[in-house]
Amino acid sequence: MPRFYCPLPLAPGAQITLPPTAARHVQVLRLQPGNELTLFNGEGGEWSATITRMGRSDVDVELGAHTPVERESPRAVHLIVGMPANERMDWLVEKAAELGAAGIWPVLTARSVLRLDGERAARRRERWQAIAVAACEQCGRNRVPAVGVPLALTEALAQAPQRDARLVLSLRAGSRPLVQAAGDTDAVWVLHGPEGGLTAQEEDAALAAGFAPASLGARVLRAETASVAALSLLAL
Structure with missing residues (x-):
């Protein structure tokens, strides 16, 4: 599943517009409304998300569940x-x-x-x-x-x-x-x-x-x- 960095406050059920860099990558991948993504904002864990709207240069998504997974080194x-x-x-x-x-x-x-x-x-x-x-x-x-x-x-x-x-x-x-x-x-x-x-x-x-x-x-x-x-x- 495509993963994108989204340095915004994230919460279950929130509707957000992806930052320009992530939106551009979604456009390049030719993803469509209904497609699922994984987002992370650097504060720990990752979020499921579903595309709800594709604009000419902007992309809206609805956030799903947060998974508190970490893949950091022990040191x-x-x-x-x-x-x-x-x-x-x-x-x-x-x-x-x-x-x-x-x-x-x-x-x-x-x-x-x-x-x-x-x-x-x-x-x-x-x-x-x-x-x-x-x-x-x-x-x-x-x-x-x-x-x-x-x-x-x-x-x-x-x-x-x-x-x-x-x-x-x-x-x-x-x-x-x-x-x-x-x-x-x-x-x-x-x-x-x-x-x-x-x-x-x-x-x-x-x-x-x-x-x-x-x-x-x-x-x-x-x-x-x-x-x-x-x-x-x-x-x-």
Whole structure:
């Protein structure tokens, strides 16, 4: 059954007009009055719905029952990502949402190829958030991970709560395996660099901010691969 994100207050029996993005997808799928949908608004669980009217660009539905199903990971994993360039960041956001990331926080680092600020950064963040929504519609998640506006590394380091496990992926000698370093905490923040990795000074800054060095093994992974590997180990 088609699933759509509908960030509106939802209640059994309510008649609502779908948001423009969901309505457009319904039109593309050539759905008709009487067809059933599944809606979720990011607040938990999902709703059955039936199309009652198809307009030229708008779609009305009637809500049915709420099912309190959750498909979240047992541990909240936040990624602080040195943004890879081109389409790789799009791919990273999509896969991170599918794998259960609780949040994706892009950062600007010394070796970042992708440089964003101001209005351009805000537009790119909107694009990434839309990619995360589409991934949740596809994979069955009912809670959409937040995607942040790109920040300087120092700002991103400060936003990770001290009560959570905070790790920086590192090839330094003495780095503990990622799962071991995360322990049994309910929330983990994982920092990794872009193409070329973090500089020694940036890694030192993360360690000084309370992040612990963690390893994914001896091989050097691409930035987007490191995110997928970390999430697979910690969130699934």
